[in-house]
Amino acid sequence: MNGNGKPAFDAGQIAGLDAAFAIVRAVGVPEDKIEDADRRQHLVRGVAAGLHRSRAFLLVAPLLLFLAVTYLVPIGGILFRSVDDSALQTWMPKTAAAFAQWDGAGLPDEDTLAVFAAELGQARKERTIGRVANHLNYRMSGMRSLFNKTGRRLAAGGGPDAAGNWREWLAQLDPRWGRRQVWTIIKAASGRYTQVNYLAALDLRRGDDGGVARQPEGKRIYVKIFLRTLWVSLAVTLFCLLLGFPVAHLMAGLPPRISNWLMIMVLLPFWTSLLVRTTSWIALLQSNGVINGTLVWLGLIGDDERIQMVFNLTGTVVAMIYVLLPFMVLPLYSVMRGIPRSLTRVAVSLGATPLTAFARVYLPQTLVGVGAGSLLVFMLAVGYYITPALVGGQSGQLISNFIFYHIKVSLNWGFASALGVILLAAVLLVYWVYHKLVGIEKMRVA
């Protein structure tokens, strides 16, 4: 084709096409309609389009790679970590195997205890005991000190004399070794995977009979926090909608010169650090703050009746509404700007009162924006961390603050991961419901 023996495209393909056209000719399509040149051109165009597509793909490949590394891998990581229970298997493999055999009735037998004691002393010498001890400490507090104390003695050559046995020696060293619960926890950790993080995240636990039971009253924390996060997010979304709708409506109806100024006002908060804006709410809302000060000065409340508005749930809700409001206004504005004003005019001219025209003609067309804005605000609110952390006090903490606590303070990453996965599942559920009600493809953000 181009002289050096390399055809621009595969000769076999052309031969195949020729055969195909021969059949077409045979069934009576006029031959002059199937021009050879046309066919080749079509093929060249197809190849060119293919090249174009793969080039476009190469251009977005870095982004895909970036997303995969920074988004999918961490999510996979927390999914795995939330069920990972391999510490005992990895660092004390023989113990894990022996406890897997134990039937869980009474206390473990001497052979099992001997294996356990030997490996515990070894782990102490190799300084890997901490990994197992920390892991088990999340299941029951005190396990770390118990393991370290026992390991130290074993590594120093401690053990029962010829007449004695491991059970007595251990019980003498620490009475906790005489309790079945301690051994049950070791047995429970002998597998590779565990549901214990999820059970704990839902305020459940394994009962003594092995069945799932609720935590005792005083230890139920997380379901309450999840529900609080849920209703705070819903309340914030609702208030953002109530406050943002009129603003977006106003902006969409004004001439661009004025609405651009309003848009700048809406976006202005983004120019200031979130930290600064959130802490300024403390200055406004605190007991000696601007609002209480004004109310006292006006004589509306007494000096000893100052209202507690910050470092509690009220503070969290107020500050979150403020921070998330632009995320409601922008999608609403974008949708409302696309709705011609003549539609409400025509509705009124057809005899509808302005209220009816609004409800039956204008409002239904804004629903796409209402959905998009609400979804956006709700999603952001559900995972919001910094605002509740700063102004939430004790009662205003949300689930993300607890996730942070377990990652940064208690270092129980497995449990933090389980909380995160439950949150993710809840968000996906909301997304799915939105998709069923409105349709994701109709989402317009800005």
Added chain:
Amino acid sequence: MAPVCVSFRKVSKNYDQQSWVVDSLNLDVREGEFVTLLGPSGSGKTTCLMMLAGFEEVTSGEILIRGERVNDIPPHKRGLGLVFQNYALFPHMTVAGNLAFPLQVRGMDKAEIRARVDEALEMVHLSGLGARLPAQLSGGQQQRVALARALIFHPTLVLMDEPLGALDKQLREYMQYEIKRLHEQLGLTVIYVTHDQGEALTLSSRVAVFNEGRIQQIDAPDMIYEYPANAFTAGFIGENNLLQGELLETDGDTCAVGAGGGRLRGTPVGVAGGGEVLLAVRPERVLINPDGDCANALDGRVGDLVYLGDYMRAVVELGGGGELIAKYPNDRGKRDIKAGQPVKVGWHAEDCRVFPAPPRTGGKGA
């Protein structure tokens, strides 16, 4: 004569206390009339319509519908049919839903609504398309739905704001016919806003020519075309040759004007004494090589010559400066006129209208 349906009495409108968008307008529209408000954009015609519909407030003066002052009646209680340029169909409702809307807000019962919707669809030849969404219709179909929706609650007064502006030429002509048919069939009073003079001349019983917030002239289409009352109308409606000149003398029905290097005779319209005047003569009234009894004759030379099939259009460069456009039928006798050839042009005094020259020249023409 039919009773008066709509009347504007000294209606004025301004937005900024300075310039009048509508300037003390007086207009009576009678029952069954088709009155078109025609004018360039910004001339106040749409504002008039919106004041009548109730969407714009009247700054001063009053608007009466069948003798009742409507200045303070909200738009939804005026009961007018209104058709907008961009169709303004409700995109989230089906065609039937759009048509049912005005009836639903009037609390009509369902069976009656269904019957009326079917009837309306039939009226605009869209039977069977009731379940479609507006986006699934062509522009012409959408406009017919908009028309049917404005008529379904049987208003007798219908306002249309450039309803055919968004359609292409062929569809526009078809829709003109449709609107005309509905006007006659339903005995409607229509007030129609457009900047398309062809549309205005075709549809209307009377045309009101707007400029700068005032009605320049209101009359039947042929009267507007044949007897423009001032220089604006002469320049705005149709094509016109406008020549500047000086009034020399007036005697009864004709006057003499010095223009184009000669003494020309025309019909005076509101001129007296002397001063600057504007001569207007239609291209189709400009005669090439006129007979001896023609009042006006000038020497010139054929410049551009455009062949239009049934008509020829020639630009004639006048000996005394300036040029004229002449349009003449494609007769055998005139086939030998060629570009560059010297010719005589002329016109009868009654085909030439002489207006006082406006402070600044508006309109088009030579």
